[in-house]
Amino acid sequence: MRKPLLYCLFPALGACSLLPRPDPDQAWIELHDKAGNTLQATEVDERPLEDDRYFQVTPGEHALQVRLQFDVDPANVGPDSAGLSRTCLLTLDYDGFDAGRRYRLATGSFGFRPWAQLYDESGNAVARGREGRCGDV
Helix, strand or coil: CCCHHHHHHHHHHHHCCCCCCCCCEEEEEEHHHHHHHCEEEEEEEEEECCCEEEEEEECCEEEEEEEEEEEEEHHHHHHCCCCCEEEEEEEEEEEECCCCCCEECCCEECCEEEEEEEEECCCCCEEEEEEEEEECC
């Protein structure tokens, strides 16, 4: 029983090591989504990213854009309806990124509406995202 568990554990641990080390001269933004959702980093200051798993930005002001895919519960769609999947772009502006600091970008949804919130290292909310386009994005 222990060997199969270990075989499952090692690939999970290896995935963590695939992220680059944070640059101490930049701010690191981790992405946290609700279970069942898919969250991807897409742009910084309207420039596409090469890696959609995180943001790393210079100190100062930046606009971050993420793509969030989430499921809408059938109760929010209508009587006798099936749930549906929704994809939205969210943009978050923050002017206080500090070098060497870690931030957490959390996302989720209420019915059809997505949300995003940026937290600093102390867990304080420092910025809120705004919904952009939803649909085929």
